[in-house]
Amino acid sequence: MRSINIGLIGLGTVGGGVARLIAKHHDDYVKNYGIDLVIKRGCARRIEEARRIGLPIEHFTDDWRDVVSDPDIDIVVELIGGEHPATEIFEESFRAGKHVVSANKALIGRHTAQLAEIAAEHGVAFRCEAAAAGGIPVVHALEHELNGNEILTVAGIMNGTTNYILSRMKHEGSSFDEVLADAQALGYAEADPTADVDGFDAASKIAILGSMGFRTRITTDDVYMQGIRSITATDIEIAEELGKTIKLLAIARATDTGIDVRIHPTMIPNDHPLASVDGAMNAVYVVGDGVGETMFYGAGAGSFPTASAVIGDIFALAEPISQGQKPLAESRPFGRVRPIRPMADLHTRYCIRLVVEDQVGTLSAITRIFSESGVSISTIRQVAGTADGACQVVFVTHRALEADMETARAALEADDAVRAVGSIIRVEDIDAWTSGVLDN
Amino acid sequence: MRSINIGLIGLGTVGGGVARLIAKHHDDYVKNYGIDLVIKRGCARRIEEARRIGLPIEHFTDDWRDVVSDPDIDIVVELIGGEHPATEIFEESFRAGKHVVSANKALIGRHTAQLAEIAAEHGVAFRCEAAAAGGIPVVHALEHELNGNEILTVAGIMNGTTNYILSRMKHEGSSFDEVLADAQALGYAEADPTADVDGFDAASKIAILGSMGFRTRITTDDVYMQGIRSITATDIEIAEELGKTIKLLAIARATDTGIDVRIHPTMIPNDHPLASVDGAMNAVYVVGDGVGETMFYGAGAGSFPTASAVIGDIFALAEPISQGQKPLAESRPFGRVRPIRPMADLHTRYCIRLVVEDQVGTLSAITRIFSESGVSISTIRQVAGTADGACQVVFVTHRALEADMETARAALEADDAVRAVGSIIRVEDIDAWTSGVLDN
Numbered sequence: 001m002r003s004i005n006i007g008l009i010g011l012g013t014v015g016g017g018v019a020r021l022i023a024k025h026h027d028d029y030v031k032n033y034g035i036d037l038v039i040k041r042g043c044a045r046r047i048e049e050a051r052r053i054g055l056p057i058e059h060f061t062d063d064w065r066d067v068v069s070d071p072d073i074d075i076v077v078e079l080i081g082g083e084h085p086a087t088e089i090f091e092e093s094f095r096a097g098k099h100v101v102s103a104n105k106a107l108i109g110r111h112t113a114q115l116a117e118i119a120a121e122h123g124v125a126f127r128c129e130a131a132a133a134g135g136i137p138v139v140h141a142l143e144h145e146l147n148g149n150e151i152l153t154v155a156g157i158m159n160g161t162t163n164y165i166l167s168r169m170k171h172e173g174s175s176f177d178e179v180l181a182d183a184q185a186l187g188y189a190e191a192d193p194t195a196d197v198d199g200f201d202a203a204s205k206i207a208i209l210g211s212m213g214f215r216t217r218i219t220t221d222d223v224y225m226q227g228i229r230s231i232t233a234t235d236i237e238i239a240e241e242l243g244k245t246i247k248l249l250a251i252a253r254a255t256d257t258g259i260d261v262r263i264h265p266t267m268i269p270n271d272h273p274l275a276s277v278d279g280a281m282n283a284v285y286v287v288g289d290g291v292g293e294t295m296f297y298g299a300g301a302g303s304f305p306t307a308s309a310v311i312g313d314i315f316a317l318a319e320p321i322s323q324g325q326k327p328l329a330e331s332r333p334f335g336r337v338r339p340i341r342p343m344a345d346l347h348t349r350y351c352i353r354l355v356v357e358d359q360v361g362t363l364s365a366i367t368r369i370f371s372e373s374g375v376s377i378s379t380i381r382q383v384a385g386t387a388d389g390a391c392q393v394v395f396v397t398h399r400a401l402e403a404d405m406e407t408a409r410a411a412l413e414a415d416d417a418v419r420a421v422g423s424i425i426r427v428e429d430i431d432a433w434t435s436g437v438l439d440n
Numbered sequence: 441m442r443s444i445n446i447g448l449i450g451l452g453t454v455g456g457g458v459a460r461l462i463a464k465h466h467d468d469y470v471k472n473y474g475i476d477l478v479i480k481r482g483c484a485r486r487i488e489e490a491r492r493i494g495l496p497i498e499h500f501t502d503d504w505r506d507v508v509s510d511p512d513i514d515i516v517v518e519l520i521g522g523e524h525p526a527t528e529i530f531e532e533s534f535r536a537g538k539h540v541v542s543a544n545k546a547l548i549g550r551h552t553a554q555l556a557e558i559a560a561e562h563g564v565a566f567r568c569e570a571a572a573a574g575g576i577p578v579v580h581a582l583e584h585e586l587n588g589n590e591i592l593t594v595a596g597i598m599n600g601t602t603n604y605i606l607s608r609m610k611h612e613g614s615s616f617d618e619v620l621a622d623a624q625a626l627g628y629a630e631a632d633p634t635a636d637v638d639g640f641d642a643a644s645k646i647a648i649l650g651s652m653g654f655r656t657r658i659t660t661d662d663v664y665m666q667g668i669r670s671i672t673a674t675d676i677e678i679a680e681e682l683g684k685t686i687k688l689l690a691i692a693r694a695t696d697t698g699i700d701v702r703i704h705p706t707m708i709p710n711d712h713p714l715a716s717v718d719g720a721m722n723a724v725y726v727v728g729d730g731v732g733e734t735m736f737y738g739a740g741a742g743s744f745p746t747a748s749a750v751i752g753d754i755f756a757l758a759e760p761i762s763q764g765q766k767p768l769a770e771s772r773p774f775g776r777v778r779p780i781r782p783m784a785d786l787h788t789r790y791c792i793r794l795v796v797e798d799q800v801g802t803l804s805a806i807t808r809i810f811s812e813s814g815v816s817i818s819t820i821r822q823v824a825g826t827a828d829g830a831c832q833v834v835f836v837t838h839r840a841l842e843a844d845m846e847t848a849r850a851a852l853e854a855d856d857a858v859r860a861v862g863s864i865i866r867v868e869d870i871d872a873w874t875s876g877v878l879d880n
Contacts, residue, residue: 032655135731137585145577148751208670220522276716290461291748298734302880307730311588440742
């Protein structure tokens with residue numbers, strides 16, 4: 001049996017998990033699959049990281065070039081994150097004929113299609129299961145198992161921190177700031193929570209999953225982003241009264257006029273499978289025209305779940321190498337180029353919470369604004385008065401155009417009867433996700 | 441580009457779905473993946489079936505040997521079900537050097553390991569994604585993407601008919617017989633519902649998924665089976681009062697003393713992801729020591745969902761063939777042989793509903809029986825009296841041994857104070873499913 005030599009660049013949380021999981025299961029991999037995985041080189045800035053995870057010191061280097069240029073290495077595993085030197089590691093590895101496995105969502109979210117094409121040019125494979133939704137094996141499903149389908153929708157909860165915050169806000173009735181502070185104290189949220197709570201992290205992931213699902217180039221910059229900072233306990237209560245749950249969803253849909261790709265707080269029905277995904281867990285909903293609705297659920301982060309995805313990718317390459325074959329290069333990786341649909345073209349429903357003057361004529365002024373903007377109202381309910389002569393009113397619209405809703409928002413903000421636009425939360429048109437599924 | 445020639449044996453619900461999905465997407469498969477799928481031969485008993493799905497008549501045969509012996513055929517797709525002649529189709533295909541894709545759960549559930557080994561001997565591949573959980577790509581995940589893990593638990597809702605019945609009983613408060621009759625009228629249940637409601641269908645699937653997950657031989661005959669015929673509206677009400685949902689779960693777990701593999705009605709907490717899987721949908725929960733908890737959700741049956749899984753398997757073979765490579769044979773398919781643990785060794789909790797004499801001393805007699813059998817009671821509650829001097833009492837036990845519970849059942853049935861053992865439903869020890877998951 002021929003060993004598979006791995007060059008592991010990055011020995012932190014994920015790299016350490018990979019090394020420890022391989023150490024734990026090495027003999028089982030040999031016995032069950034005939035795969036002999038050897039971490040031939042490990043690269044980190046400090047030798048202590050190698051010691052911590054039990055890597056033999058003679059396998060350690062602090063220069064990634066030692067890994068990429070080592071002729072014995074079959075697979076380079078890049079786990080340092082960030083754009084540089086990760087880009088150079090990818091390119092030099094491809095040039096050296098080495099396959100690459102990576103969990104680098106920041107880089108891959110911007111350059112999925114290009115990286116896949118460069119890999120294909122050099123006849124090597126590039127795998128990134130761990131870069132989207134952590135341990136959940138949904139990248140491979142979108143690239144391979146679901147190929148018989150036209151993918152219609154990829155949507156889901158792709159950031160654990162925000163799902164943890166929203167779940168606690170819902171169960172405890174607490175405010176965003178309270179829960180965030182507590183989550184930071186517990187280590188569930190970073191000291192600078194921007195990447196999570198403003199949607200950047202999820203944007204990389206939906207760019208990757210959307211590119212895979214729709215076989216087109218979607219990059220992080222294509223994704224409309226709105227985070228959860230503005231969500232209040234009141235919004236969550238209102239959602240509950242409507243039989244809905246607020247989730248930060250990343251959504252990509254193939255429409256006649258282009259790819260609709262966005263991240264924002266979304267109201268979904270309580271009985272939708274995504275609504276009951278609680279705590280820090282992730283879940284990706286995939287709709288194909290043949291398979292219909294599917295969901296992939298699991299841990300989106302963490303040392304061992306992410307390591308599980310990385311090792312799954314290593315196996316996908318090691319299996320053919322062990323049998324004397326070359327891993328398949330992606331054929332025509334991203335054949336279609338589809339336009340990204342502007343956010344202004346979105347058709348959906350909206351839940352609008354306004355703080356208004358509690359006086360005769362207010363409602364009539366507001367409904368006129370909606371009507372003149374082309375936004376049709378489905379239900380109106382008064383939530384609570386305030387001490388100072390204002391009250392809160394919640395409007396739920398019929399399906400409306402985002403551009404018209406923006407016109408209405410501007411007019412509402414300018415109107416004297418409206419003290420504040422408390423929130424505007426999209427009510428997802430779940431039926432649109434399955435439009436195009438074939439009847440059995 | 442070289443065409444991939446498919447021999448499709450069986451042109452019924454699934455075969456028809458495969459043919460129609462390939463016809464719909466043929467050009468996209470070429471454009472996006474460089475895969476040119478051609479149904480070179482189609483086999484059915486009647487030519488009308490070929491006409492119905494638009495298969496050119498010159499490609500039709502009513503003899504499966506024409507398909508298997510055709511030297512142009514790359515992949516034989518067996519979709520007729522049953523043990524014969526499916527077994528012969530498999531064996532002759534392997535002997536002829538052809539890869540096989542099949543959705544035949546009855547056959548594969550009995551012979552997963554043997555079929556994989558015969559295929560490996562002949563250097564061909566054998567794929568069966570559609571044989572377990574229909575369109576959900578969980579077979580491939582267990583065979584490949586999750587290989588980095590030791591799989592600890594595979595458990596789920598693997599039969600749509602029974603989940604549909606239990607979901608309606610829960611939402612409507614109806615009886616099993618009422619819902620079954622209605623499901624039959626609507627076409628959701630067969631005229632003879634035995635295979636579904638008594639657990640045979642799910643047994644094949646858990647045998648397949650368990651074999652894949654634990655890399656050992658599990659056959660349908662190894663699976664303990666108990667169906668849902670005895671579940672009453674009262675049982676469902678009691679579960680709700682306990683904050684639980686009754687599901688027909690198929691469960692396979694790796695324990696120190698062997699594989700625990702069983703199908704029976706199970707109470708699980710309402711906030712467990714499997715509890716909210718409603719209607720005819722399926723879901724498979726997979727726990728690995730690295731990845732932790734994952735769930736794969738989707739349609740477990742139906743023409744196009746099943747066809748999606750079949751075509752996914754075809755792609756797994758067509759991708760290497762198109763690039764001039766041989767699809768990988770499974771290496772050492774089932775290296776471990778693990779014993780099947782007897783059901784008597786199960787440790788779990790039980791919810792027992794007894795119809796008892798409403799008189800002094802009854803409770804003391806019953807609790808003595810439990811105590812003498814070694815079954816420790818956690819909670820007791822009286823549900824409702826009946827007109828004839830009896831009442832119903834519900835006991836929930838602590839963790840107990842199945843063998844001891846059986847002793848208690850026999851003693852209860854023999855006791856004068858007990859008019860009837862209404863039901864004994866296992867309360868699943870969900871924590872045991874994740875025992876062995878590595879801490880991050």
